[in-house]
Amino acid sequence: METKQKIRILIAKPGLDGHDKGAKVVALALRDAGMEVIYSGLHQTLDQIIQSATQESVDVIGLSIMSGAHLPICQKLMAMMREKGLVHAKLTVGGVIPHQDIPKLKEIGVAAVFPGGTSFEDIINGINNLFE
């Protein structure tokens, strides 16, 4: 019997950028780390992301953003999460994220940021650490 609770994570790509190789590869790495990964694909609206995260009762929402719009997207999503009572889920972001934006994202309420070049190990540890 498993004693440790499984981590469920939603991987989603908001907006219009069409590169999901990275998101898929990360999804596989997380699966191999024992997590349950709900992959929701490209071009997700924030409403869809909120609804999916709610219905799937995930512990983590992992956004992949390469469009440069990470700040407004995260800000809006955090507000929507609060509004919809998604208080148990933590928001994380990966993709093309300039290092100077990381403190701003943390300030908005993003739990962890994984900019391009982060190793799988660091992503896995980063997510596991959210539940230590």
Next chain:
Amino acid sequence: MLDIKDILAGNQNAGARMIRLVEDRDPLAHTLLKALYPHAGHAFIIGITGSPGVGKSSLIDGLITEFRRLDKRVAVIACDPSSPVSGGAILGDRLRMQRHAADENVFIRSMASRGQKGGLSRAAKDAALVLDAMGYPIIIIETAGAGQTEVDVADMAHSVGIVTIPGAGDGIQAIKAGILETGDVFIVNKSDRPDSEAAVFELNMMLGLRPPSKDGWKPVVLQTQALDGTGVKELARVFLSHFDFLRQEGRLEKKQIKIESRYFQSLVRDLALEKIMAGLETSKGFQEALKKIRLREIDPVTAAESVMDNIRVLNNDTKYHC
């Protein structure tokens, strides 16, 4: 704190968290399930099964659209296997249904098998109970691949749809897998591919050889193309007409009794197994028998039989005398 009032009112957040408790086998889930039980039993449960890649998720996506057109709320439980190595899972069925993600009258929930024997069917069954109590009139359960889960789904659904594709194998495959007995509706998806008519012909022929269902339902064979929606409207209609058929002459009642009986039995079996196995390995008798088995003084079958002969299941206590 979870309140069953919120679940009964159809609050998705509350329902989803309840399903999570069920999945995680949280002790609280039992208490809540007991309280929800009297409020369930109204939903029509459809099981969709078939080999990976035949288009189950895409068909369900189309079915959701059709049921929504009829203004029915729909819930989906989409099951995928967990990796036996890492215990993790990629749950990708939802991807095909994502256009319904913002529709508040649709509830889609992915579930991983978590490697527990019979665990998926138990969790899926309990999740269906939650969705039923939330007031969804139609619940669709999707299972992955071949094997025991297919039979389990037949045990919990009112109507079972089996999806195949042209060229997926001859009639022998169908008899071998035993899927013919459990299906109410047979779907040849991707029917734009060559040999679709042949697949339909073959299925009809095999079904003609199957003994008729006890309740008189004649299985239907349909062709669909999930991606452009061809035949999906008809498929939705067939499922609903099967439900109407069941509602006549007390057939649904009989089916329901069968479903509940199997579930009841499986619960008793789980509890019995839990009680018998608890403490078995550490018991003196077991260790002594194991020693004898290792020395080849006794064979494991005889040893197991003598363990069973000597078990006395008391109210809250199991004793091993051997």
